[in-house]
Amino acid sequence: MKAKFTGHDTFPLRYGWLFKAINHIDNNGLLSSDGDHVKDAISKLGVGKNMINAIKYWAESCQVISLHIEDRKSKQKVTDIGRYIFDVKNGKDPYLEDIGSLWLIHFLLNFDDEYLTSYRYFFNYSNSVYFEKTRFIEEIDQNVLRLVSSDNLKLATIKKDVDCFLSTYSRQNLRSSKSRYKMIDEDYFTSPLSELGLIVDLGRGFYQSDLDERPTLPIQVFIYALVCFFNKQSSMNSSTVISFEDILTKPLSPGRIFRLSESALGHLLDQAVEYTSSDISWVDSLGLKQVTISNVLLERSLDDLDDYYGAKK
Known part of the structure; x- marks a missing residue:
């Protein structure tokens, strides 16, 4: 990388x-x-x-x-x-009028193991939920050498990239007179990806990004991401199954990129099983949760997106 x-x-x-x-x-x-x-x-x-x-x-x-x-x-x-x-x-x-398209672009942006950026580091490697910007910059600086081949990266370069990443993704909060947070009107956002609400600017250099349910994430986009991740993993180890833990925590996984909680991933997998008529299946055997995807589904990843956009018309 x-x-x-x-x-x-x-x-x-x-x-x-x-x-x-x-x-x-x-x-x-x-x-x-x-x-x-x-x-x-x-x-x-x-x-x-x-x-x-x-x-x-x-x-x-x-x-x-x-x-x-x-x-x-x-x-x-x-x-x-x-x-x-x-x-x-x-x-x-x-x-990009549809929220599902924004989730799809977000996935495509971060499903990449060729080039490392601050946003790809955050969505694939960082475990931060509540973080301060200067500490996050230091975290990238400390970890970048084990992830990439370059050894001449300057801290100032990382800082500019982190600023751009946070401007692309974060929603800002303002304190009202009663010290409650309220959202700025959506016209404020310069980047469409801020609409996903994945990162909240708490002010004074502090940010929050919870692992959570994603109610606006369409099941078809989740399935597309899952199939892409499954194909990527299969190309490296020829496995026909993948663990729940890998889908939740491994770099490039839907769990990582969509910032899903464990329960949220479980609910999405349940929906995927039903939606695909068991072309996706998962079992919990002796505490080991594993997911399989049929070859038919692996070869037609765009078909489910067709269903999503067709239903929106």
Whole structure:
């Protein structure tokens, strides 16, 4: 795994950026800070050079576009999942109007073991629930060497990335005159991922992220994440079963990425068993909880998302 604590130019993910990225590439554009490409992107997208870099960063990090080399030149293409969500004509939710799409983007953003960022560290490796920002920065600095190959990461670079991560995800609270917390109006949020409520800004540099139920997480998105995790694990150890504990606590798992409590994961697995007519099954034998997924379901992970978006129409 490589460290990637730069690239966003401190801009959090914003509404419309992923759609703009895909639309630009579909119109033969290239998201680049070089020469004519950046002039073209600035003109067509109506943003500055730094924002072009940020749009490229978030689109790649959310796995909706990918970079490849063709004829010794850098090319960008829309990924299958990127087209599935954001295609201008046939995309399921190009403007991210549905909460299920936000959960899906959150999963895609953090389901990555190639590049480590502060948000991927938090959602895959950190056990913090109530934390102070400066301590969290120190935690990453202390642990990054055991996770990545780079040894020249500066603390100031980590700090900027943590600031961007928290701006992307956190909701802020204000104290009323009666010292009760109340939420700022949703128009305040610059990032769609803050709507998920995964991190709450308590003020004075303190944050909270509970392991909890996720009532707005659609079962179909959970199943998609579970299948992705199962396929990832199977590719490494050829196992046909996976433990409940791994789904709850292992890096890249739905339990980790969605910040689920043990009971919340159990409830979602029960729903998944019923929803898939036992294509997903789990048993508790002598205290060992194990989950299996049928080969049919493993090969059609997008079908359940089709059911979700079809039901929303």
